[in-house]
Amino acid sequence: MFRVFTPFLSYPCTSRKRIEILVVGKKRTAAAAILLCILLCLPPAVAAQQSRDSVLKAPSMTTDDSTVEGKKTESEDRKDIYLEEIVVTATRSEKTLSEVPAAVSVVTREDIENRNVQNVDSALNMVPGLFDKRAKPLDTTARVVLRGIPEQKRTLVMLDGQALNDGYTGAVNWNGLFPENVERIEVARGPFSSLYGGNAMGGVINIITRMPEKREFTLNAGYGSDNTYTTYASYGDRLFNRLSIFASYGYGSSDGYATDLVVKTPSTPGAGTPVTGAERTTDTQGNTAFLIGDRGDNSWWRDSAACKLAYDFTEDSKVFFYFMRGNYDYDYGDPHTYLRDGKGKPVWSGSVIADRIDPSRLSLLESNFLTAGGARTQNNYNLGYETRLFQDTSLKVTCGLIDNEDNWYITPSSSANRTGGPGKLNDTPSTAFQSDLQISMPVMEKHLLTFGAAYRYDKADTTEYDLTDWTDRHSKGDVTFESSGKDNIFSFYAQAEIALWRNITGYLGIRGDYWETYDGMVNQAGQEGFPQHYGSRNDFAASPKAALVYRPFEWTTLRGSVGSAFRPPNVYELYRTWVYYGTVYAANPSLDPERSVSWDLGLEQRFGENSTLRASYFENYLKDLIYRQDVTSTYKELINAGKAETRGVELEMEHRFGECFKVFGNFTYTLSEMIENSAKPSTEGKRLTGIPERMYSLGGEFTRGPLLITLTGRYADKQYNNDENLDVVSGVYGSYDSYFIADFFIRYRITGWSALVFAVDNLFDEKYYSYYRAPGRKFFGGVSLKF
Numbered sequence: 001m002f003r004v005f006t007p008f009l010s011y012p013c014t015s016r017k018r019i020e021i022l023v024v025g026k027k028r029t030a031a032a033a034i035l036l037c038i039l040l041c042l043p044p045a046v047a048a049q050q051s052r053d054s055v056l057k058a059p060s061m062t063t064d065d066s067t068v069e070g071k072k073t074e075s076e077d078r079k080d081i082y083l084e085e086i087v088v089t090a091t092r093s094e095k096t097l098s099e100v101p102a103a104v105s106v107v108t109r110e111d112i113e114n115r116n117v118q119n120v121d122s123a124l125n126m127v128p129g130l131f132d133k134r135a136k137p138l139d140t141t142a143r144v145v146l147r148g149i150p151e152q153k154r155t156l157v158m159l160d161g162q163a164l165n166d167g168y169t170g171a172v173n174w175n176g177l178f179p180e181n182v183e184r185i186e187v188a189r190g191p192f193s194s195l196y197g198g199n200a201m202g203g204v205i206n207i208i209t210r211m212p213e214k215r216e217f218t219l220n221a222g223y224g225s226d227n228t229y230t231t232y233a234s235y236g237d238r239l240f241n242r243l244s245i246f247a248s249y250g251y252g253s254s255d256g257y258a259t260d261l262v263v264k265t266p267s268t269p270g271a272g273t274p275v276t277g278a279e280r281t282t283d284t285q286g287n288t289a290f291l292i293g294d295r296g297d298n299s300w301w302r303d304s305a306a307c308k309l310a311y312d313f314t315e316d317s318k319v320f321f322y323f324m325r326g327n328y329d330y331d332y333g334d335p336h337t338y339l340r341d342g343k344g345k346p347v348w349s350g351s352v353i354a355d356r357i358d359p360s361r362l363s364l365l366e367s368n369f370l371t372a373g374g375a376r377t378q379n380n381y382n383l384g385y386e387t388r389l390f391q392d393t394s395l396k397v398t399c400g401l402i403d404n405e406d407n408w409y410i411t412p413s414s415s416a417n418r419t420g421g422p423g424k425l426n427d428t429p430s431t432a433f434q435s436d437l438q439i440s441m442p443v444m445e446k447h448l449l450t451f452g453a454a455y456r457y458d459k460a461d462t463t464e465y466d467l468t469d470w471t472d473r474h475s476k477g478d479v480t481f482e483s484s485g486k487d488n489i490f491s492f493y494a495q496a497e498i499a500l501w502r503n504i505t506g507y508l509g510i511r512g513d514y515w516e517t518y519d520g521m522v523n524q525a526g527q528e529g530f531p532q533h534y535g536s537r538n539d540f541a542a543s544p545k546a547a548l549v550y551r552p553f554e555w556t557t558l559r560g561s562v563g564s565a566f567r568p569p570n571v572y573e574l575y576r577t578w579v580y581y582g583t584v585y586a587a588n589p590s591l592d593p594e595r596s597v598s599w600d601l602g603l604e605q606r607f608g609e610n611s612t613l614r615a616s617y618f619e620n621y622l623k624d625l626i627y628r629q630d631v632t633s634t635y636k637e638l639i640n641a642g643k644a645e646t647r648g649v650e651l652e653m654e655h656r657f658g659e660c661f662k663v664f665g666n667f668t669y670t671l672s673e674m675i676e677n678s679a680k681p682s683t684e685g686k687r688l689t690g691i692p693e694r695m696y697s698l699g700g701e702f703t704r705g706p707l708l709i710t711l712t713g714r715y716a717d718k719q720y721n722n723d724e725n726l727d728v729v730s731g732v733y734g735s736y737d738s739y740f741i742a743d744f745f746i747r748y749r750i751t752g753w754s755a756l757v758f759a760v761d762n763l764f765d766e767k768y769y770s771y772y773r774a775p776g777r778k779f780f781g782g783v784s785l786k787f
Contacts, residue, residue: 194564233250255299281732284734297333372409486517600618695715
């Protein structure tokens with residue numbers, strides 16, 4: 001059985017194993033060359049393994065298994081059948097990859113199982129055109145962006161068709177998802193507001209969860225570097241040929257490592273205590289600085305419980321329900337100062353002379369070495385119903401709720417010390433409710449009309465408390481700040497799929513979104529003029545899109561599209577004002593939605609059943625970008641000010657040698673640039689923050705009998721965190737460095753139901769920063785049981 005999918009064009013041998021290899025770009029050539037040599041030296045499998053027959057399943061956006069498999073013939077030679085992945089995200093209807101009017105990638109459960117994937121976003125880090133920013137194992141600021149359009153709030157992420165972007169900042173809680181629950185992930189690149197509304201400026205990522213077709217038990221357990229433990233258990237079954245059930249629980253914890261470093265720039269000259277242990281370095285802009293300590297090991301734990309039920313009333317009518325509760329908690333161990341006085345005692349505060357040859361005075365507070373933890377509890381509910389109304393007309397109704405019942409973090413104050421002292425507690429619970437009604441009906445047999453309506457409601461409340469003891473979040477004092485807000489979005493959409501000719505298909509779509517914000521409130525406790533309440537505001541956005549798919553030959557697909565997208569301001573941008581070291585970062589209740597216009601062209605060329613080439617070119621034009629304006633040196637306010645452009649190329653090449661050896665490569669070039677910015681003209685002509693200019697990936701997978709070996713690698717260019725691109729220095733705390741990461745994974749199946757796994761992440765021990773100090777070489781081993 002052979003399958004096509006992206007980014008890994010999968011041609012599994014009959015033992016369902018695969019090989020992945022990528023071509024390496026010009027940087028990190030030594031490490032990449034070593035990895036490539038290892039991959040090419042692997043011998044091909046000497047024989048294919050027999051596989052069990054499998055059934056072709058068409059996926060649904062909201063329901064169970066969506067893997068397309070082929071059934072073997074009964075002939076003596078048992079020829080393999082070539083079948084393509086079927087996807088639904090790009091059109092809201094079932095299409096093969098070569099038919100969709102967009103660049104779409106699919107990551108399957110098999111891809112996830114054949115790598116050491118501990119976080120769902122990490123399963124996407126080899127998809128072309130996608131950048132996964134994860135600085136450490138539990139990163140509360142992890143984000144996935146598409147086609148150079150920055151920040152998670154501009155890329156829509158869905159779970160079984162329901163948006164995961166929260167109602168506060170538009171962020172996604174990637175730490176609350178366990179990869180073992182995922183059946184497949186579809187990544188559709190390009191503007192999709194015509195089908196999905198706001199947040200879909202860069203594209204859409206749809207995570208489809210598992211639903212086994214027969215009884216199964218799964219148990220995984222593992223241990224790795226930094227005293228990391230993981231456990232996972234699940235049960236699935238189908239009862240009475242109608243009721244499908246799936247339940248799972250996963251837990252992970254780690255002692256972590258020192259991710260946060262203490263770096264101080266010199267103060268004005270003066271007297272101080274001579275110390276040793278300071279390491280001369282620079283900040284990200286090249287100014288002299290000293291590394292003097294760290295804030296302790298970043299420990300964490302997380303768990304997730306999930307339950308999914310589906311009931312088939314008839315072959316054409318079914319209902320499903322999904323619930324997931326995810327928790328995470330992070331903290332920091334004892335901080336460390338590297339400074340010692342003349343008697344060898346640790347130095348935590350005061351004025352010190354860090355370099356005797358070139359005297360540099362540092363002014364220290366013990367609070368410089370402190371940071372604190374936080375936690376989040378999120379509940380996800382999803383209910384859906386599908387039926388056939390008449391003939392081939394189908395109806396889908398879904399509704400979902402994201403309830404962030406807990407979302408807090410603590411900040412020690414400047415007068416705090418290691419044993420206690422004052423601090424701040426910030427808590428922001430939020431709610432996002434959404435519903436969608438979709439009807440798909442054929443028109444004159446050759447065409448398809450999809451239309452429907454949607455509704456979304458967001459609410460977020462932020463409260464900041466004084467803490468008498470920053471080490472105890474229950475030592476709440478007075479409320480120092482409050483903000484809250486709500487919004488509604490009422491939507492309608494329609495898309496016509498038109499068979500223009502036997503090998504040309506056109507798509508015309510439009511969506512209208514009526515957005516309203518109301519009940520806005522800001523309260524700076526104790527300050528004159530507060531609280532302030534804001535009236536309702538509204539806006540309307542129409543998001544059209546047109547696309548063509550041309551298939552001149554069976555193995556060739558040409559596609560092109562042009563469309564617009566929008567993103568309404570979120571509750572954070574409208575109402576959340578905060579203060580940091582005397583500077584006020586003000587929200588703006590008068591913000592308007594951001595808008596974009598995009599177009600792309602794509603080519604997919606298959607060479608028989610063994611090779612595929614894909615290429616895409618895209619351009620995005622963004623306007624009314626929400627940006628911070630420097631009103632004064634200590635007051636910054638959000639306004640609609642920016643115009644930006646991103647353009648780039650995505651290239652993919654895959655080839656299979658024999659039945660169990662496969663090579664592939666992908667390369668992405670993205671030029672992202674601020675074009676106009678009245679809020680800060682000095683940023684014009686500069687690269688957008690958080691976007692690497694070049695990315696590529698490589699990897700390989702070898703299987704022989706019960707043994708599977710996977711090698712993968714990925715490269716990303718340096719990113720800027722400063723909007724004027726002043727942070728040019730790499731390899732220092734706070735920088736966003738280029739990196740090439742190689743990962744190794746091996747699995748040995750002891751029996752048909754048990755396997756041992758071992759992994760080495762960051763095989764060549766690449767040293768780099770993604771603001772925090774990134775993980776070095778890490779080891780992981782475990783056992784997997786499946787009955």
